[in-house]
Each structure stands twice: as C-alpha cells, then as structure tokens.
Amino acid sequence: MFLTSSNKPIDDSLKNLVEEITAQNPHLSVLAARQLRYNLQQTTVELTITEPRPLNVLEEFIIRAGIEFDPPPTAKELASILGLDSIFVESTIKTLQRLQTLAPKSPITVTEQGRLFYKKGSVPQPPYAVQIYAITDVFSDNITFQTEPLNEINLNLPNLANFLNINLPNKDISSVSLEDIQKSLQASDVALHVPEAGKIVTAFRVLQNPQIIWRKISMFVIYDANQDKITMQLRRGKEILDSSSKWLDTLLSEGKISLSELCKSSNTSPNFELEAARNHKNDEIESRFNKIRQQALENHLKPSTRRRKSSDSGKVIQLSDRQINQTFLEILNAAKFQIIIYSPWVNHVITNSEILAVLEQAAKRGVSILICYGISPQIEQPISTEIPAIKTPADLPYIQLAELADSHIKEVIVDREIYICSSYQWLEYSGGQIPLGEFFYQVTIPQEVNEAYEFLTQRFHKHTQQLWTKALENRDTQLAKDSLYLWDAMGMENIALKEIEKNNWLELLPVWLNILLPKLNSQNSPDNLVSLNLALSLLSQVTPEAPFIDSLQQGLRQFINAIATQNRDTAVNLLNNEVWSELLRLQIAQENDSVDDFISQQTFPQQPAKKEPATKIKKVPTEKKTRKKVKE
Template sequence: MFLASSAKPIDDNLKNLVDEIEAQNLSLSVLAARQFRYNLYQNRVEITIKEPREFNVLEEFIIRAGIEFNPPPTEDELASVLGLDPIFVRSTTANLKMLQTLSATSPITVTPEGRLFYEQGSVPQPPYSVQLYAISDLLNKKLTFQSEPLNDISLNLPDLAKFITIDNKNPDISSLSLAEIQQSIQASGLGFHVPEEGKIVTFCKLISGNQTIGEKISLFVFYDVLEDKLSIQLRNGKHILESASVLLESLQAEGKISLQSLCELSDETINFERQAILNQKNLEIEVKLEKIRQQALKNSLSEQGTAIQLRDRQIPQSFSEVLNSAKRQILIYSPWITQAVIDDKFLSLLQKLVNRGVWVLIGYGIARRQEDEDKQISPEIEEKLRAIKTPDGLPSVQVFWLGDSHVKEVIVDREIYLCGSHNWLSYRGDYLPRGESVYKVTIPQQVQEAYTFLANRFQNHAQELWQNALKNRDYQLGVKSLCIWGALSMEDIALQENEQNNWLELLPVWLNVTLQGLRSNNIQADSEIFKIALSLLNQVAIEEAYIESLQQGWRKVIGAIATHNYEIALNLLNDEIWAQFLRLHIAHESDSPDKFISQHTKPQKQHQEKPTIEKKARKPRKT
C-alpha cells in the first residue's frame, strides 16, 4: 500500500491544493508539496515619457519639408517658399528641435522619432517623469514594473537559493538597453509605453539600489500514472510558473538538484510510490467494474432499469442496436481497434448517426506509454474515422490513445451502458464462441457512475490538447478540443476558454459545434451560452480573416434556434446585437430581425419539420 497523504512530504497549508489537483486529474498523484522562500530584487527607477499632440499647420509643413525636400531646406529657404516671416519658421523649428522632432543641425532634418510622430499626425509634448519599481525575478527570468512597491514580509521558510543555483544574483537595471526597458514596461501593462498611440518611454534612470524581497513559492512533485512520468512544478499560489518549472526539471535531469534535499523524497521512496500507485490505479479500475457488475446483477429487476447479461453471439447484435439507438452521444473504450470492426458498414453507421446530431468519442490503449503499445491503431483506420464529419464539416468521431486500461465499455446517451470482456472495436464476435460476456445496464446510478469515470478521462485529454494548442497557437488542436467538449456537452467550457484566451478565431468552430447540439436537441434553444457568445461580437473586427465563417455560422445558428422556437431567436436579436449583426455584415441593411430569421429558417423548417415533431414525442429521459 502506498503512503497516505499525511505521511508524504506535503506541507499542511498545501494539502487542500493537492486534493484539488488530484481531483481535477485522476492520472496525477502528488508525491511531495513544499513551500520555499525565494528572492525578488526591487529597484526604484524614474522614467521619462513623451506623449503626442496634434501638430499645427506650420509644424506639419516644416516636418513634411524636412522629409520630402531634396536637399532639405534651411529655415530661411522654407520661410521664403511659404511666404512667411523667417522669425515664425525659426521659432517653430526651435520648439521642434527641443522636442527632438528635428535635429539640432541645419538644414531642416527630421529625427527618426519625429518621423514616427509625423506618421501619426502629431508631435511630442514636453516630456514628464514618473517613478516606478522594477522587480527582477531571476528564477522566472523576468523583469516587471509596477507603480507601488512590494512589501517585504518575513517568511519563515527554507530559501530556495540554497538548493538551486541561480545566476546573476545582483541584477543591474542601469546596464539594460532602453529597448529592453521599454519592452518590459509595455509588458507590465502600466500604459506608459504605448508606441501605437505615440506614447513613448525615452529614458530610464536608477534612483535606489537593490532591495531584496522575499516571495512565497510552492514546489510540487507529480507522478503521472498514464505517462509513467515524474515531473516537478513550481507555483505562485495556483499560478503555474512554466519557465521556472522547466528549469527545475532540466536541473533535476542533469543531477544538479536533489529531490531528497528539496523535499525529503528519496529515489527508493519514489520507486516504491510509483509501483504502488500503478497497482492502485489499475485496481481502482477493476474494483469499479466489479462494483458495477455486482450492483447491476443485484438490481437487475429494478423498476428504474435493467441489467442483462449477454454472451458470445448476442454481443455484436446488441452492440449494433445500442449504437443505432443513439440520439446525442456515444463513448467507447476499447483496448484495440482493427479493421475487423471498422469496415465500410460500421463507418456508414457512424456517418448516419453523426448526420442526426450524434457525437462519438473513442479511446483506446492498454500500455502505460503510447510508444510501448503493441497494437497501435493503423493510420488508415484512424484517417477513415476522422473523415466522418458533421453536416457543418467538423470531425465528429474523435479517436485517440488514452492507454493504461483494460476497460471495455460503451456508453450511449448516458442511458445505456455496455461493459464486459468483449473488445468492441477489434473483435466482431461472429467466429467460434469465446465464452465472452457483457452486461447491458440501464440502471441510472450505474450508468452515471460509469459515464463520470470515462468522461473525465476524455475531458482530461481535451484539456491537455487545449493547453498544447494555446502554447503553439495550433488551430487544428484547438478544433479537436472544441469538438471533444461539444461531445461531452461542455460547450460552455469551450466558449469560456475561447473568451479567456482571446482566441476569437475559433468562434466559428464553436458555432458549428453548437449546431450539432441543436440538431440532436442536446442544446436547448434558450441556452445562456448563445447570449454570452453574442456579447463577444463587439470584440470582432470586420477585417478579420475568419469573418466570413463567423457570418455563416451565426446565420445557421439563429436559423436552427428559430426552428426550435422562433420567439427565442427573435429575442436574441435585441437592438444592441442587431447593430453588431449589421456592422459585421451578418445581416444586410435592408433586413429586419424578423426578415433575417425567416430567411434562414424556412429551408430548415421544410427539411426538419417532421423529424422535430417525432423527436419531441420520443424525448429522452434526463438523468
């Protein structure tokens, strides 16, 4: 048995965070969690700032002459050309020289800074100074600026610097170039250096030297049971310090730091815990399945559902019937996937299901690491499954390696659960009987328990894909994440992630995801997510490359909502939203909300009127 959390090197004030981390990702186990102090260095600096103002007519003529005339004129020559008293020109050029828009020499020569301001139709105002605090974070290799100083709080914690060597203990702000200072000030979001608005930091000087400020930092040692991998992570509160975590992992891999010294975690303890966790996780899976089997048999005559045992040749027939009954969602876990099942007939069935609004998620894999998998899915099968699209062109069958599981499960619409010894996607079952058995369960409690476990694995995979998509701004990975969230009825999470990470390019994809949900009645027409999504339109510019897809997406979505409930669609298009529809050319100036909705609803009504009535008559029970 592995160590209880109370016996692990976990600081008391981190135990709640450890529980939260492990609850969010079932594949992670925290082996150690300790708090340290590390030093930030604070310097008081004074920066000089120039801001623009609109130039007057004479200033414009002078600067323009300095740029366009060849050779540039003198003040007297320009005065003669303009028919002005030279004293006016000399007075104005003297002021422009003082503002460093013109060089101090004659003839009239415009400085690079002057050209920058001129392009914006302005000249600089007299500079002014502001005092700031420069915070050097050597662990994260970051320099930030803020208006208020950090308070040095006494921390009775071990100093991280005693365990990790960090270079450049005494940062010299004065040695940095002006460009480096400007970049850091701009990244700090203080609004003092905004070149696109003509607001520029032109100088920075050090007023007071280094002040050491203690900062609290938390170190976690994780073991990922699916990846069979140890990792180190540094956090400031709940915020993950990415670059510092990478640094620690590389130092640990090079043998330059010791987990024994850092958090009293020896190699023997790590190996013991690793094996115990692997055993425990696999045992949890088996115990879960056995519990479901036993409870299903015990409640096989329950008024709320049934549990039927199927054997050998009954299994493929029931599998096909269950899939055909799907209205919204199919989750499958099969250790292996082969052409024995993924043939043209099966692919045709999936496409038919997808056309009526069903999402399909398939997980596979038995090994702890994907590279160790003996029976990898063939690229041809994977390509055929991924080629199944929704009517709006999204990949509706997501298949991916999850690994480290012997589970063989199928869950349809959170209403029907198949589990047992049958390899759903690698054995057809029409050969010699193998003595296989499967339970077909419709008891809500058992179905929900199985769904929660399997859906959580799919959700973790979606979150991992999303983080990689954000890191590399990988559009295709972002699409996959949104499709998995859509399949799990987590369209609200998908929208929230898009909004928080300012990735509005994916909004058309999100709209197409919701169309699949509206098609299957899995999303209600009056869902709040549509109001939230509409509120984001004011952040979209008409020049965006994705504007055409966004226009088409909203036309389809409003039409689909109106097909379910015309009044709801009309209420969504209030004055504020309608103004955005016109601005972004989603609707035409000659349209009214009523006319717009009618245009995009009629074809759908003609096509979907009868199926919609039938769906209402067969509305699935909610669990």
C-alpha cells in the first residue's frame, strides 16, 4: 500500500546503506541512490630524478668559494689561490655545472639547488629516469601518482556524465608545471620526490596519450525535511567525498544536474501512478495533511515540548521508509473494533498477501474493515472478484470496498485512536516537479484523529446512501446487503436498521442481525441496546409464512445466545411480554417454554438438531389483534 524504497531508484547494493542513512537521520529521505561509472585518465609519465652523494674536498672548496668570496672567483683565480693546476679545478667545475650545483657561467655561481646540497655536505648524482602513472580525476583538481598501472574494469553501469549538463574537464598533464608535479608526487606518497633527503625530481615528460579507466561511484539524492531542500552526496564505498558532494550541490543549484532522470524509477507502474496521483488532489485533505506535516516538523525541532505533551494530548511523528511497512502492519494487528483504509489504488491493498493476512486475523477478532479507493488509472487491474468471496466465520465478507472521490493521500484510521496519513510529495525544480518520496505520519492527537474520522465516514455514508437509493429503485437485494455491510463497517448499524424499517424491507432483518452478531460475540458489544429493541419491535410486522422466516428464527436465537452469554439479565430484560409473544408467534420459542428456559437452552452447548419439516411445526394460535403483513 505504501511506496517504500523498493519503488524508488535505489540500487540493490545500496539499500543497506540507505537504511543506515535514514535510521540515523529520520528527517532525511533518500530519493535516489545510484551506482554509476565515471572515467579516470591514466597517463604514463617519465620522471628525471637526482639523488645526493658526499662532497669531495675540491668540490667543497669550489662551492664554498662561490658562496663566500665577493666577488666570486673564476676557475683560474681559484686554482691560483689553492695552488692547483687549473685543469683539475675547471674539470670539477664542469661536473658541478652538469649536476646543476653551479650555474653554467663564470665566475663561479652556486645555484639554489647547489646551496641546498652544500648545507647537507652533498652534491647530486647524475640523474636517472623512472616511469610512473599519473591519474587525473574529474572530482579532484589534484593529480595522483602511482607506481603500478590501474586495471581496466568492464562496468555495465550508467555513465555519470549522462546526468550532468556540463562537459567534464580533462586535465592535460603536459601543461602542468614542474612545481605542481613535485607537490602531487609528495601528496601521492610514492617516495620519488623527497627534498629533505636530497632526492629531487628535476624534470618530467609524457610518454603516451591518456588512457580511459572506468571506476564505480555512488551518487545519493537526499531530501532534508527540516530544511526543505535537496542535497547531493557522492560516495566511494562508504566514504563520503565532501568536496565532490559540494561541487554537485553547486551544479544542482545551477540547474546542471538532470535530477528528474536520476530520480526516475525503472518501474513504469509507480511512475505512472505517481503522476496520476499528482493530478488528483483533494484540497480539504491536502490542507489537513500539510498541517500534520508541519506539526511533525515542529515536534522534531522541539523534542522536549513533544515529550511533555505526548502523554496527554497525543503526538504526530514522521516515519522513514524502512519503518513504514512494519509500523503499518503492527497498527493493523492491534486493531480492536474498526479499521478504515483509504488508498488511491485498491489493488495496493487487496493484492498484498501480507496486509490481507493481517486484515483476515482482525476480522476473526470481530474488527470491522472498510477499504475505499479513489483513483483508477489505466494500469489498475479490475478489482479482484475473490475478495467478496472471502468470508468471516459468520459467513460475512470480511472486507467492505467502496469507491469514493479522487484523492492522492492514503489514510488509515484504527479504532478512532490512531490516524495514519501518507502522501508522495513533489518539489518544484527547474520548471518541473521531482518526486521527494513518501511522507508517512502517525497521528494520535484526538482532535486530528476525529477530524479525519468524521471526514472519511461522511464520505462513506454519502456513498452508501447512494448505493442504498439505487438498491431501492431496482429492489436489488445484493446492493441492499452491500449497503448494510458498509453501514456496519462504519459503526452505523442503527442507520441501516432505520432504513429497513422506513422502507419496509424486512427480508433484510436477518441480514442485519447476522452482521451485528460478531460484534456481540466480541468484547466490543454495544452498551446501549436501542437498535436491538427497534429490531425486536419489527417482529410484529413479520408473518410466520415469510420466505425469510427460517433465517430470521436462526438469527434471533443466535442473537439471544450472544447477549445472554455475556449478561443473562440483559437478555431477560429484552424479552418483555410483547417481544416474548412475538417469539412464540414466529416459532422462535416454543409455547411451553418460559423465558428462563428459553435463555438456558440458548446459552448451554447443544448438539445441532435436525431441521423438522415445515408441516410438523406446531403453530401458535393466532391472536385477536390485527397485524401488518410483510410485502412478499
């Protein structure tokens, strides 16, 4: 009956994660959870690396002279100062220049790299090349490096780019500066650029064109009821990618995310039904639903006030997707005397085996069950003919169905104490409407419950009255019975009986008795017996030859039995002299019986007696007063 996460575009592999999100945050509703694929770019890069070695004595003198002498000496001047052949000095200077420790000019000029190495008492060794893999990610401005290439994975998932109304940027590695490459290498922790140890990347070059590698990512569309807004969340596994999620939020605010496509269910039936429901709004019901929704929000924001008031004035609580079905079934299971259900699509109720099983058990406890519906789109199948055939132990249909006016909101009232209302909501977005999900509220505030009850029962009563009028026009017994069943389910048995009396349709009297009987057998027997007294007064209008006399006799005996079993004195008081004479006349009681004997016979277990032929029934002498005869 309720559209839970199974009707939303939530991938099976993400359902547990969605349940965790909503369990920890009841105000959040996950509208969509999709596993998508997106591409990384893998580029093979060659790095040039230098590493240090200890300085020899001549190298140390040359670098020191370049730093300390002012002005710095030339190679010949330094050779003269050191008393060395200039050939040795010039050869060493050329080596230091190749190692980028000295600048390639005269006089001797020490580079920044040379000064760094000198402080550590070293000079770089001849550079060597290393091949590595640069990975660029659309969700990150950084470049990551790794020594092993990524494996290609064949992913049969939708492409994330299809839901974004932008061109995803591709980073050109060759245009990145050496300084940025060095920073990315340090952040990647590949130990190739370690300046503090003297290991330095001095150059890089791209060896081949970028390769596309597909990877899996999870995107969540989340509605926050407290803030009345939608946010995006991107996850890699369980890890939330905060910066990427904020980037998606920005794209969403700019209208660059195809939210309608992301939130579109692959199941065409729910999509069709939601669209139809959106076009069948009842203003009065919608107003009450919005008021309840606001109360639920206030209760969530002010928990202390909610706790203080809940014990004496009831409360409104909002349930998340994962709680809806179980809570609904628990409430139905606890019903004592009445269940009223309004569902836009009746088949959502009567084809759900789990709901039907709970309703059947409730009917066996004597609970009246009334189900109505209001939207019948093309996808709705004809109402199952098996439903009326399912009977209670008293041979009555245990579910009453009625078609009412259009309304997209689902409503359930149990025992006039608990009111459930649920609606699939939409958010205006970029000129369209996006389904937010099902909002389910459990209400125990007496005033709210009573308002909903009065509204629903008045709609039911109006429908039943129309049905009864049609039955009268055509003298359609089955339509008349259906009307009695509906009145009974609404707790309006007295109205049904008055209509029977008013229209002199006494053959329905046994039906009325049979309908009311289960309630007398339960713990919910009516306190006042006004309706029963009226029913007994109608016996004077029935003749012993009426076609329905057998069912009337049986029904009255069962009725007296039910009343006497619970309260013998009540049964004795009902059987006053006038009623008793009618029971004798209609052969419900025998002439030699007393009231006490008759009641005792009804309340003690008896073996079923064989029905005697009508010709052997002893007739009660006709009384002098004139009696009205029923129209046969």
